[in-house]
Amino acid sequence: MDKKTTTGALIDVRGLTISTKHRTLVSNFNLRMNPGDRVGLIGESGSGKSMTTSALMGLLPEGVSASGSIQLAGHPRNLVEATDRELQKIRGKDMSMVFQEPLTALNPLMKVGPQVAEIMTSHKTVASKSAAQARAVELLGSVKLPDPARAARSYPHQLSGGQRQRAMLAMALANNPGLLLCDEPTTALDVTVQRQVLDLILESVQERGTGLLFITHDLSVVANVCDRVLVMNNGQVVEEGDTGEVFSNPQHPYTRGLLAASDLNATDADGRLFTVASAASYIPPLAEAQPVVEAANAEISDLREHDQAAGDTAPEVPSLISVKDLTRIYPVGRSSLFGKRSEVHALKGVSFDVAAGQRFGVVGESGSGKSTLLRILAGLDQPTSGSVRVAGSEVAGAKERDLVQLRQQLQIVFQDPMGSLDPRMRVRDIIAEPLLVPGQKVDSAKHRKMVAEMLGSVGLPADAAERFPHQFSGGQRQRISIARALICEPRVLVADEPVSALDVSVRAQVLNLLSDLVDDYHLTLVFVSHDLGVVRHICDNVVVMNEGRIVESGTTEQIYDSPQHAYTRTLVNSSMSLRNELALR
């Protein structure tokens, strides 16, 4: 190999420290990769993992500086000290990068082909512009895009999320770099697509002998892709080693905590998910143990027995939510002046019942109609036809005035804890807002007391009431959202992907909290998510949605253990759990 230097390493990072004027973001980072190595860099938000990759690429934001040494094969210079002009020759040629969000990472005004071709023309690795274009089409074909010539002529918005990420990968691999950096490349993708893209990345780097540095918060993805892992926390690598070794025998408490919190198949003695705090008693999965998956499933069924009792008697209990033949059609802009308006059928005849006290999961990928369903349930949108009864009141066709009653019975926790809280309101006012129902007297003293109680039950300190949302972390904000939803003592709590924007360790805490509150407040839970693992843990009944229809419904066990519909099978097989990935290694 001509890429070898005297040391033989592909990249050798020593003592890399990244800091702003005021604080150190990453300290003493060391990494040595040989050609073809696949290394995972694991960490939660704020751990410094993205800063580290930016430093490797020499693309640190303004005001952030790095020290230490980065040696890349074939380049005698320490990259930390190299000028931008020198780095330009390396970026995209000897090392390249795939980013998290494929829609925003591609220029929306430029066709995909030219964007792929550009990386070759700018490094002059091809003879001419037309050769670059031809090569771009070939590359798009090599990442298994159907009809690559057409993809090359398309704009990014005309491709799906998975296709865009494939195009990004084609771009990154165009000059056959020795090192490929992937920063959460599949986090923004749907479950079934995630698996395909991961397989493609793995296949591509193995074929070319490319070194892969894979940055993610998702441990099961790392277990699937990487030989070696580095675990980062607060700017420091706390543990490093062979993937199987680290995951089955974690040395550092943080690694153990992260593993415990990510493992949705494992619960502690009370049937709750492990958190970083309770991780000491967590038994990590063994890399060699094959049947662990089955064992874990059995374990879960046992633990859920007492919950299940309520679910089994469901037919006798009158249903709290009853949805019949629900359809929702959105008109979209007409494509010709006199032609018919085209329509999007978001829901195509959806029917289900939720009994009081049930934990009802709605699973689906983006575009499945689950968000539309949720909006209609909450009275935020009106169905085109069909009926929705929630706690005795009909939602379909109801006027805003009539929905007051519904809003007291049904409350929502939204996905994005950053966007769903008014940044200019104090937490006290945010939580008390559902109490300001027209026709009810405002009793501030009583409200204050109720807010204090709610804060207590979601595990926030009492002084949180006087603060503003931006002063809280993502997990704390989601607790505020939950407090707001529960203050008017609704009978139904709808949770729309409540943990998908949260870090793994926080996710477990919020899920435990939700679980406890559902019991304490005798709530009926409707839990919408794309994450099968999370739904499996928290719900006792599940419906699977695809393209506006419910393709399968049943108890959680039925759906996960013996899926009947082809789509459900694909979904279950594509979803990754830590134990499965380790067992499959």
Add this chain to the structure above:
Amino acid sequence: MGIRLLINLARFVVTYVIATVAVFLFMRAIPGDPAQIALGVNATPELLAKTRAEFGTDRPLIVQYFDWALGLPTGNFGTSYVTRQDISPLIVDRVQVSLILVLLAMVLALAIAIPFGTYAAVKHRNPSGIIVSGISQVGVAIPNFLAGILLVVVFAVGLGWLPANGWTPPGEDFGDFISRVVLPVLALASVQGAILTRYVRSAVMEVMNEDYLRTARSKGLGKLESLIKHGLRNASIPVLTVTSVQLAALIIGAVVIERVFVIPGLGSMLLDAVGNRDLLTVQSVVMVLVAITLIINLVVDVLYTILDPRIRKGA
């Protein structure tokens, strides 16, 4: 693309027709009989009746409306009640003057704003960028008549390089036209340029934070190269929006500059007509302005579709 244009054209016609009705009714709602105003308080009833017949204001409103509105597309605006002159040739003259003035000013303003705004964005942490940004802030605060007067004081009165005011059509004497048009265009463009610089700056700064610029850098493109190749076209979309709004506002907004430099533009004509209670002229000028605004919107919409593939339907 073609469909979108057709829809836009249809929208243009409908909007214009609605505007004619609105403008016509508003003008009639103003109290006062044009014949009475033209003749004064001492006019005899016979004379009034005769004048009304002459103006056509004795006919039913609906007839008057169609008489006026149907003349618009053919460029026939009718005869002024005050000056008793045909309005059309006057408007054609004035529109030419205003369009030349405003378009030149806008082109110059963009020529200032795009490079300076981009510079201020790229160097937003450096003193040089902050200075450019500061100057543009000052420019925004200066009213354009003040800029005009300052220019006259320096270049016309002080240095005597250029005439202080007046207007020569370009077809008549091109050299004289240039010498008279420079100062008013500069006065308009300096303020517009400052305003647009700020918009260009914020648009470019926004784009600089976009992921696709990071992608471009990770491909090995230089800072400036990636901004020019990937950033500017994206930044041009919000700038285009502001430019179109400013352009429409400037056609009438130039009236102050027209007064300072004694230029016979559309804005001056409108103000004079309002002062003289010359309703038909006001009505006609307003309709010309509506047409210009709608045309600007139409052109801008076509430009959007060219710039942004996401807008193109069926694509």
